[in-house]
Amino acid sequence: MSASDVLRVAEIFRDAFNDVYRSRGFGPVVTDDAVGAAIAGTYRDLDPGGCVVVTVDGEIAGSGFLHPRGKTGGAGPITVSPAFQGIGAGRALMDEIAARSDAAGITSLRLIQDAFNEVAYALYAAAGFVGREVLLRASFRSRRLARAGSDVRRAHRGDLARIRAIENDLLGIDRPQDHQLLLRLGELFLAPDGMLVRVVRGNVTVLGPLVAGSLHGTLALIAAGTTDLPPHSDVRLMVPARCDDLVRELLVDHGLEIHSLCTYMVRGAWRDARGYYVPTLFPESG
Ligand SMILES: CC(C)(COP(=O)(O)OP(=O)(O)OC[C@H]1O[C@@H](n2cnc3c(N)ncnc32)[C@H](O)[C@@H]1OP(=O)(O)O)[C@@H](O)C(=O)NCCC(=O)NCCS
Numbered sequence: 001m002s003a004s005d006v007l008r009v010a011e012i013f014r015d016a017f018n019d020v021y022r023s024r025g026f027g028p029v030v031t032d033d034a035v036g037a038a039i040a041g042t043y044r045d046l047d048p049g050g051c052v053v054v055t056v057d058g059e060i061a062g063s064g065f066l067h068p069r070g071k072t073g074g075a076g077p078i079t080v081s082p083a084f085q086g087i088g089a090g091r092a093l094m095d096e097i098a099a100r101s102d103a104a105g106i107t108s109l110r111l112i113q114d115a116f117n118e119v120a121y122a123l124y125a126a127a128g129f130v131g132r133e134v135l136l137r138a139s140f141r142s143r144r145l146a147r148a149g150s151d152v153r154r155a156h157r158g159d160l161a162r163i164r165a166i167e168n169d170l171l172g173i174d175r176p177q178d179h180q181l182l183l184r185l186g187e188l189f190l191a192p193d194g195m196l197v198r199v200v201r202g203n204v205t206v207l208g209p210l211v212a213g214s215l216h217g218t219l220a221l222i223a224a225g226t227t228d229l230p231p232h233s234d235v236r237l238m239v240p241a242r243c244d245d246l247v248r249e250l251l252v253d254h255g256l257e258i259h260s261l262c263t264y265m266v267r268g269a270w271r272d273a274r275g276y277y278v279p280t281l282f283p284e285s286g
Helices: 003-023 034-046 089-103 118-126 157-171 176-185 215-224 244-254
Strands: 051-056 059-069 072-075 108-114 130-141 187-191 194-201 204-212 234-240 257-268 276-278
Touching: 003 034, 003 059, 034 051, 034 059, 034 176, 051 089, 059 089, 072 089, 089 118, 108 118, 118 130, 118 257, 130 244, 157 176, 157 187, 157 194, 157 204, 176 187, 176 194, 187 215, 194 215, 204 215, 215 244, 215 276, 234 244, 234 276
Parallel strands: 072 108, 204 234
Antiparallel strands: 051 059, 059 072, 108 257, 130 234, 130 257, 187 194, 194 204, 204 276
16 A cells, blocks of 8 residues: 555545445444545554555555554454445455465454444455454443542553553553554553553544453543543443443443444454453554
8 A cells, every 4th residue: 555545545444334334224434534544544654564455457446454463463444445345355455464464473363343244254254264252332421420540540651561561461462552652642541450542532532442450440440531521422432242240330330322243353363351351443453
């Protein structure tokens, strides 16, 4: 993918996601044209060897991204223009990403896909990915709490080594470059057994990645990361279904609204996840 491809990549990103979401009865999911270009631009800096396009008769038909992080890696987003879907462009992208992943020595490649998208599931399963977890794409409204997360504090540059160690320990993912990026784009919080990133854009706050060793730590991080927002802000996150105690707490205490389900798929090595993990679609490296 070259710099001059980014505009077309962004248009396809917008059209492909809006098309599949509309066809399943959801509203358009990419409403800001700048989003696709911002994602592609950031990934071209972060993972220069992992950004690829597929062409049909010389025309860009789609794009894909690989995010190598040592032995683990992430893949996505993968998008093919609706005009070119169903003729093998997605397969060509996944073959290339799998080949680059293998060449980079990645033994455990992960991605997140919308569970309603059976075409994407089939494509990834054919490329060797296995559905390992169900994630709830969900949101709740923020509220001010009388007392929130007394053992949680803001993290700063000097905490990055600790944050790296927490992810390494609980997830087996080593990604210091993503923590640097997230510190520039958002805010980091640290608990005794975990960490949280939040990114606030207007009235929408995205939580994640969140990694914690206990339910208590997870709830304390969520409380600390939301109590200072304007009341009723839209707080979005992906909750692992296996963390049934967290799902119940969020449903009962925060009025969690579940919008759809996603699948966490892994190609290669997988050990059951430890602790509480709220992954993100940006950066899509784990
Ligand atoms: C998902 C997406 C990238 C697929 O791209 P594509 O170019 O249409 O995919 P391809 O034509 O290469 O391959 C689709 C494969 O799935 C298979 N497939 C499709 N529907 C299927 C089904 N219901 N069951 C089993 N297999 C199915 C096809 O037969 C084909 O397999 P083949 O390679 O053996 O022929 C594209 O549809 C897209 O951009 N969707 C919107 C954005 C999106 O959701 N991206 C994924 C984000 S996680």
